[in-house]
Amino acid sequence: MRWLLLKDLQILWRSPLLVALLVIYPIVVAVLIGLALSRGPEKPRVAILNEVPAGGEVISLGGEEVDTSLYSQQLFDAVDPVRVDSREEARELVRDGDVLGALILPSDIPFKLQSALEPATVEVLYNAEDPVKAQLVRDTIKSQVQDANAALTRKFTGVALGYLNLVVSGGSSSFLGRDFAVLGLGPAERILAQARASLPPSSPARGQIQEVLDFARLARENLDLSDELLGSVAEPIRVDARAVEGAGSTALSSFAVALAVTVSLMFVTLLLAAGTLALEREENAFRRLVRGLVSRTALLGEKIGLAAACSLLVALVMLAGLALFVELDWSRAPLWAAAAAAGALSFAAMGAAIGALAREVRVASLLAFMVSLPVAFVALVPSGTVSGAIYDTTRVVSALFPFDPALTALGAALDGSGGMLLPLAHLLVLTLAFGAAARLGLRRFD
Amino acid sequence: MIEASALSKRFGARRALREVSLTVHAGELVAIIGPNGAGKTTLLSILAGEARADSGGVSRPPEEIGWVPQQAALYGRLTVAENLRLFARLERCDDVAAAVERMLAQTGLAERAGDRVETLSGGNRQRVNVAIGLLSEPEALLLDEPSTALDPGQRERLWEFLRGRVDGGTAIVYSTHNVQEAERHAHRVLVLADGEAVYTGSPRELEQTVGASGLDFEAAFVEFLRRRGH
Structure with a gap:
């Protein structure tokens, strides 16, 4: 069998396009994924028209100076801003596609924020030619405006709570530059209690004072609770996220690495296994080989072993390349290798089954692509995005092919999220099943 | 017989x-x-x-019979000598190098030994095809x-x-x-x-x-x- 292996390696070596593809493909994928993970998402390019006059950004709330430009700056930081001087210029840039959208801050924003009589409004112009980009602009600006709203609401709430505190406990405040003292419900209650105590027991004023005292106590006690209530109003819904499925869930970067490696592993292995097996038939050598020179099972084992070994090497090179961009735990390298090897064997068995169906290398390659792409897509359908029945179907279909367990095993090997045994056992079963299917398929070669 | x-x-x-x-x-x-x-x-x-x-x-048994199929059963990306050497090894010839030399000489392909089979004419491919059938001196x-x-x-x-x-x-x-x-x-x-x-x-x-x-x-x-x- 080693002579067949040597022969296949010689043929591979003499197929420069294929070798280039096998070498370049994982490098390109690794670099692209690495760059994507290390650079983060691109900011949308947005035109900004700020009509608020210089110095007008500062408003007074409850005697406190609030610089609204800090909140608008948050918004500008979330985009790639292009400053413009007029609405026409903003519209033109959006229309020409120079920017994805335009954000207009009208001059009356500080006034409306300070008066709190009506909500301040910002205008967003966007180009709807590309729905994906339009959605990106809308989502980015909406998200940042919501953040600014939340921050301002907290500020308003703080001011309101200050006033309430003044009413409950008393103190001093200022309005329009004039300082004044506020008695407060608590001190008023104490004064009234002293006044009531100084009245003769038969005085009718004692009952009236008692009524005022009861009201003051009730008001103070309820207003004491209002800070919690206002806190709730300022942030009525908080997010408390907990993972219930896939505890210790795979980090996004690890998932991206596992996905990139699994996709490459799948394509390289399927194409090699299917191609090298179909080549025996295309060159008419299969019959000559199996008439006593080598058994069909040994021939199959050689193709599966060759494809798995080559793609394992590619996967490990990819992982090493991705480690330049993403922090990977090298102490887990033996687990990476185990997961990649199990995945490679399973993909190779599947590739051999595809190769056993095809008469020519080109047909085998086409079949491998046609089968692998939907298998990968189906395995990546997240729960909740489709109906329950469809999702269950995608799970069943995914379980029939090596992509899903290979991705799970590699993800677990990379960052220890979840166990590896189950996906490895799954891959072993699939390797045996596809190996048996390939062996049966070889009968078509007779 | x-x-x-x-x-x-x-x-x-x-x-x-x-x-x-x-x-x-x-x-x-x-x-x-x-x-x-x-x-x-x-x-x-x-x-x-x-x-x-x-x-x-x-x-x-098949191992004792030389076989030359109608369509040349050869690897196009290997040279004439490499094809002969591969099948001589698979046929477990005692002296692989001698068997290859002998068949190259007998089929008149010694000068094309280093050429890839995919570059040969149909006639020359058939000669290699026949040579492989005779490698083990059946x-x-x-x-x-x-x-x-x-x-x-x-x-x-x-x-x-x-x-x-x-x-x-x-x-x-x-x-x-x-x-x-x-x-x-x-x-x-x-x-x-x-x-x-x-x-x-x-x-x-x-x-x-x-x-x-x-x-x-x-x-x-x-x-x-x-x-x-x-």
């Missing part, structure tokens, strides 16, 4: 071979002729061990339509080469569409029609069996088949 007894083969409802028996002695050259679909390739494939008969048997050699892709000069060299092997004691069986080639080179012919062996004997005897005077071998062959209802 190679002996086949009562070989039968079905492909679905079609009977490709019906109890065909054949004995070829050492130093004998036997041609299998017959119309298209008569079962010539099926018979050779069974003798070579490529296909299994439904019933009947072959006296020699006592019996089977060839399926060996001269199909060859020009007249190459065809002549092939037959000269095969006659040399026959003179050395190799039993050779080949199939051909070219009836004159069978008449010219074969000691005996086996005529197959609809999977049935309808004649075994020398070309001359077939002409005598038909009995019509003035007919050449091809005409006698056609007449023979016509009389047998084929």
Whole structure:
């Protein structure tokens, strides 16, 4: 069998396009994924028209100076801003596609924020030619405006709570530059209690004072609770996220690495296994080989072993390349290798089954692509995005092919999220099943 | 010697071979002729061990029989020498290098030894194909339509080469569409029609069996088949 292996390696070596593809493909994928993970998402390019006059950004709330430009700056930081001087210029840039959208801050924003009589409004112009980009602009600006709203609401709430505190406990405040003292419900209650105590027991004023005292106590006690209530109003819904499925869930970067490696592993292995097996038939050598020179099972084992070994090497090179961009735990390298090897064997068995169906290398390659792409897509359908029945179907279909367990095993090997045994056992079963299917398929070669 | 007894083969409802028996002695050259679909390739494939008969048997295992299929079974990206070396190793030849050298010399391909097979002409590929069949110095050699892709000069060299092997004691069986080639080179012919062996004997005897005077071998062959209802 080693002579067949040597022969296949010689043929591979003499197929420069294929070798280039096998070498370049994982490098390109690794670099692209690495760059994507290390650079983060691109900011949308947005035109900004700020009509608020210089110095007008500062408003007074409850005697406190609030610089609204800090909140608008948050918004500008979330985009790639292009400053413009007029609405026409903003519209033109959006229309020409120079920017994805335009954000207009009208001059009356500080006034409306300070008066709190009506909500301040910002205008967003966007180009709807590309729905994906339009959605990106809308989502980015909406998200940042919501953040600014939340921050301002907290500020308003703080001011309101200050006033309430003044009413409950008393103190001093200022309005329009004039300082004044506020008695407060608590001190008023104490004064009234002293006044009531100084009245003769038969005085009718004692009952009236008692009524005022009861009201003051009730008001103070309820207003004491209002800070919690206002806190709730300022942030009525908080997010408390907990993972219930896939505890210790795979980090996004690890998932991206596992996905990139699994996709490459799948394509390289399927194409090699299917191609090298179909080549025996295309060159008419299969019959000559199996008439006593080598058994069909040994021939199959050689193709599966060759494809798995080559793609394992590619996967490990990819992982090493991705480690330049993403922090990977090298102490887990033996687990990476185990997961990649199990995945490679399973993909190779599947590739051999595809190769056993095809008469020519080109047909085998086409079949491998046609089968692998939907298998990968189906395995990546997240729960909740489709109906329950469809999702269950995608799970069943995914379980029939090596992509899903290979991705799970590699993800677990990379960052220890979840166990590896189950996906490895799954891959072993699939390797045996596809190996048996390939062996049966070889009968078509007779 | 190679002996086949009562070989039968079905492909679905079609009977490709019906109890065909054949004995070829050492130093004998036997041609299998017959119309298209008569079962010539099926018979050779069974003798070579490529296909299994439904019933009947072959006296020699495939490993002891040299086999030259109709379509060259070669790796195009390997050189002539690499192809020969690979199959010599798989055939477990005692001296691989000597076997390769010998076949390169005998087939006149020594100068093309380093050329990739994909760059060779059809005739030269067929010579490599034949050379691989003879690597292990088999006592019996089977060839399926060996001269199909060859020009007249190459065809002549092939037959000269095969006659040399026959003179050395190799039993050779080949199939051909070219009836004159069978008449010219074969000691005996086996005529197959609809999977049935309808004649075994020398070309001359077939002409005598038909009995019509003035007919050449091809005409006698056609007449023979016509009389047998084929």
